[in-house]
Amino acid sequence: MSAKIIDGKQVAADIREELTKEISELRERGIIPGLGVILVGADPASQSYVSAKERACENMGIFSDDNRLPTETTQKELLALVDKMNHDPKINGILVQLPLPKHIDEAAVLLAIDPDKDVDGFHPMSVGKMMVGEDTFLPCTPHGIVQLLSRSGVETSGAHVVVVGRSNIVGKPVANMLLQKKKGANATVTLCHTRTKDVGYFTRQADIIIAASGWPNTITADMVKEGVVVIDVGVNRVEDASRERGYRLVGDVDFDAVKEKAAMITPVPGGVGPMTITMLLFNTVESARRANKV
Ligand code: GUN
Numbered sequence: 001m002s003a004k005i006i007d008g009k010q011v012a013a014d015i016r017e018e019l020t021k022e023i024s025e026l027r028e029r030g031i032i033p034g035l036g037v038i039l040v041g042a043d044p045a046s047q048s049y050v051s052a053k054e055r056a057c058e059n060m061g062i063f064s065d066d067n068r069l070p071t072e073t074t075q076k077e078l079l080a081l082v083d084k085m086n087h088d089p090k091i092n093g094i095l096v097q098l099p100l101p102k103h104i105d106e107a108a109v110l111l112a113i114d115p116d117k118d119v120d121g122f123h124p125m126s127v128g129k130m131m132v133g134e135d136t137f138l139p140c141t142p143h144g145i146v147q148l149l150s151r152s153g154v155e156t157s158g159a160h161v162v163v164v165g166r167s168n169i170v171g172k173p174v175a176n177m178l179l180q181k182k183k184g185a186n187a188t189v190t191l192c193h194t195r196t197k198d199v200g201y202f203t204r205q206a207d208i209i210i211a212a213s214g215w216p217n218t219i220t221a222d223m224v225k226e227g228v229v230v231i232d233v234g235v236n237r238v239e240d241a242s243r244e245r246g247y248r249l250v251g252d253v254d255f256d257a258v259k260e261k262a263a264m265i266t267p268v269p270g271g272v273g274p275m276t277i278t279m280l281l282f283n284t285v286e287s288a289r290r291a292n293k294v
Contacts (some may be wrong), residue, residue, distance in 0.1 A: 003259040057281070060148065068263050164218060
């Protein structure tokens, strides 16, 4: 059996269509949602993410204030820009692209963002609210994963979800979101990481696997059971001389082999990726709504 491919581009397009209606209603009331974007340094992957975010804002009628700062930017200068955006009524959401250069204390920067504009959901206040199940901005990639599952008709209630990877951006929050006592969640969650003794022991028991390790081939066919649903969060560059740019993108899952056992699987690219930016737009629109009490 070959798996059904979960089409992230299509699900993202459906959500963007819903958002387009909401944005035009807001604009009719004179409200233009605004996103402040800050990128420090010249990491090529971060540059392409940020450009994609800016393009998405432009296409959707969201104002975006783009700030590309040199690697040498000091923490003080970055904090001053965040503070300016905190007080700018045109800005509803602030996004500081991670990772930041080593000389900048990431935690201090995330803490400086006004939680009411924390559309990335990385401020400790947002993380805490998410953990206790209160309404808050949910981090974009995990929120996108939950949307992909529910909009693809995957039942999470009572399912055993095995998350592989414990990053603050994906692994920890998605595990937390799926164990909440809420519609679209209610899963039994296992979180595996680099010190897990036998990842396959856990993934073979999984009804749903969320692979977010950051390494190609973390999940191979012998590590999954028949009928599993696989969400691949990885975006890894592997050398490929046959491509003009010299590399191709692969996920964390051995896609070709695992798709023969899985019931559903996300491709890379075209799976989780398009959802991340879409959920950022979703949070920015939600923030504009809250700020204007509509
Ligand atoms: N770096 C990788 N993913 C993300 C994300 O979702 N938000 C931010 N700010 N940085 C990231």
